[in-house]
Amino acid sequence: MDLQVLRSFQAVAEGLTVTEAAAEARITQPALSRALHRLEEEVGAELLQRVGRVLRPTPAGRVFKEYVDAALDSYDRGRRAVAEVVDPDTGLVSLAFLHTLGTWLVPGLVTGFREEYPGARFELHQHGESGLVQHLLDATADLMITSGDPGHPLITWRRLLVEPLWLAVPTGHRLARHRRVRLAEVADEPFILLKPGYGLRSVTEELCREAGFAPRVAFEGEEVQTLRGLVAAGLGVSLIPSSPDTAATPRFPIRYLEITDVHGARDIGIAWLTGRALPQATRRFIDHALRASANAPDGRW
Incomplete structure (x- = not known):
C-alpha cells in the first residue's frame, strides 16, 4: 500500500477534491482515482462516495481514516526521530x-x-x-x-509564569483616574467576556464570584483583541491579561487598573x-x- 495514496485518501476525506489531491501528489486526476479505487479493493469496502461534486467518506471510510491518520502520524514521527538522530x-x-x-x-x-x-x-x-x-x-x-x-x-x-490580570475600562470611565480598584466596584456594570470554554472566561467568572457577584455579560468574544476593542468602545469592562502591549493607544483608549480585593492573575x-x-x-x-x-x-x- 502506497503511503502517498493514503495521504491522498486522507486529504480527500478531509474535504479536498480529487483534482486538488492529485495536484498535491503531483499525479493526474485519473491516476489518483484509479489508486483510490485500488485502495478500496484492498480494504474490501467502499471508502468514499460522491455527494454532489465532491467525495465524502462512507461510514467505513471514516473508521478507516482514523487508522490512516494514526499510521501516517507514526510514520512522520519516525522520520523526524531519524532525522534528529542524524542531525x-x-x-x-x-x-x-x-x-x-x-x-x-x-x-x-x-x-x-x-x-x-x-x-x-x-x-x-x-x-x-x-x-x-x-x-x-x-x-x-x-x-x-x-x-x-x-x-x-x-x-x-x-x-x-504567573500573568497578572487587569481591569480594563474605557478612558472616560468613572474609575479611569484610579490606579488600583476593587473588582466589586464594577459588580453592576456590563462585562465583555470570552465565550464559555476559554480559560480566561473561567478565571474571570471565578474572580467575580470571589468578589461577591456574577458578571453581567454584555458580549462574548473569541479573542482578547475583541475584548479590548469593545471596552475601548465603551460597551463594558473586562479582565485583560497583562502583556507588553497592554497600554492605552489612540486605537485602544483603555485604562488598565490593578484589582485589590481578589488575586487577579492566571x-x-x-x-x-x-x-x-x-x-x-x-x-x-x-x-x-x-x-x-x-x-x-x-x-x-
Missing part, C-alpha cells in the same frame, strides 16, 4: 499556543531557542484552551503553552502528553522554556 540541531518543534501569547511570550521563547539552535524549525498552531488540548491528544502538536493546568490525566503541565505553563516519546528538539525546547521562566521571575524575557 539533532535541525529538529522540528511542533508547538500549539494560546492566542493571547502570540504577541509576546511565544516570540521571545522561539527567538531565544533559535539563538542557541539556529537550525531548529518550528511548526506553530494558535488556538483557545480547548483546541490546544485537542492538538496534543490528536498528535498534531507535541507541546502546548496555555493558561492553567488542563487537569487531563494524559497531560503533564509545568508552570512558566498561570501560564507548558504541557505535553505524558506517555509520548518526545523528539530531542522538543525536549530541548521544554528545558529552554523552563530555564527562561526561572531566570525571569517577573514573567518578562
